[in-house]
Amino acid sequence: MEATPxxxxxxxxxxxxxxxxxxxxEVFSQQGFRGATLDQIADAAGMSKPxxxxxxxSKEAIHVQLxxxxxxxxxxxxxxxxxxxxxxxxxxxYVRRKMEMSRRFPRxxxxxxxxxxxxxxxxxxxxxxxxxxxxxxKCALLRRWxxxxxxxxxxxxxxxxxxxxxxxxxxxxxxxxxxxxxxxSAGWRAAQDHVLTVVRKxxxxxxxxxxxSTLR
Numbered sequence: 001m002e003a004t005p006x007x008x009x010x011x012x013x014x015x016x017x018x019x020x021x022x023x024x025x026e027v028f029s030q031q032g033f034r035g036a037t038l039d040q041i042a043d044a045a046g047m048s049k050p051x052x053x054x055x056x057x058s059k060e061a062i063h064v065q066l067x068x069x070x071x072x073x074x075x076x077x078x079x080x081x082x083x084x085x086x087x088x089x090x091x092x093x094y095v096r097r098k099m100e101m102s103r104r105f106p107r108x109x110x111x112x113x114x115x116x117x118x119x120x121x122x123x124x125x126x127x128x129x130x131x132x133x134x135x136x137x138k139c140a141l142l143r144r145w146x147x148x149x150x151x152x153x154x155x156x157x158x159x160x161x162x163x164x165x166x167x168x169x170x171x172x173x174x175x176x177x178x179x180x181x182x183x184x185s186a187g188w189r190a191a192q193d194h195v196l197t198v199v200r201k202x203x204x205x206x207x208x209x210x211x212x213s214t215l216r
Contacts (some may be wrong), residue, residue: 004055009120013055016045016051016055019045019046019047020041020045020052020055020056020062021062021065021066022042022149023042023044023045023046024036024041024045024059024062024063025107025108025111026044026067026107026185027040028042028063028066028111028114029106029107029108029110029111029114031119032114033059033063033114033115033118033122034118035044035192036059037059038052038053038058038059041059041062051102054140059123063122064122067111067112067115067122067123067126068109068126070108070111070112070141071112071123071126071130071131073100073101073105073108074108074112075130075131075134076136077094077098077101077161078094078096078138079092079134080097081094081138083141085150086150087142087145087150088090088150088151088200088203088204091142091151091159091163091199092196092199092200094163095163095166095167095195095196095199096192096196098164098167098168098203099167099170099188099192100196101167101171102167102168102169102170102171102174103170103171103188105171106170106171106172106174109168109171109172110171111166111170111171113172119170122205135157135160138156138160139156139157139160140156142156142157142159144161151173151205152202152203152204152205152206154202154203157202158207159203163199165196166195166199167195170188170191175195177191
């Protein structure tokens with residue numbers, strides 16, 4: 001007996017799922033998972049709660065789909081660190097990509113931060129099986145570059161964690177940043193320049209010591 005082919009999703013269904021996910025992203029990023037309700041998400045999506053439940057059976061299902069998509073988006077810049085590239089250029093390029101993501105996707109960053117603050121109840125398997133192997137691989141790459149003298153000596157794990165802290169602060173605390181630095185455009189340029197300078201100073205290898213003179 002042949003299996004029944006999966007029913008193709010219509011354009012309206014695809015559009016409505018996108019509306020729900022966009023609305024849920026806004027609600028979750030503001031209220032957190034515990035504070036968010038299906039009624040709030042349905043209202044933000046401009047549809048009834050029964051209509052929303054036709055597409056997603058629970059707020060957990062919506063939250064997990066958002067987090068799964070976010071994890072892949074968030075890991076892409078780290079994934080793109082090229083072992084064949086110039087080490088400092090690769091790291092600074094990574095910092096630029098992380099700063100751009102913080103500028104463009106503050107809601108997504110807050111969604112991820114809220115999940116972590118709650119102990120990652122829905123994301124723990126992804127952190128363990130997706131993030132951890134990638135993190136270990138990139139730490140090993142940074143360690144090799146340091147051992148070759150192409151980056152200054154530092155703890156690779158703490159370097160990556162510090163980059164996350166430096167860059168994602170501008171997304172997770174963007175309300176505070178906008179109050180403290182009201183000129184958003186100039187503020188972002190200054191923020192990127194500052195973070196790049198911090199990382200560059202940390203990882204630029206010291207110049208070789210001059211050879212001792214043999215003249216008497």
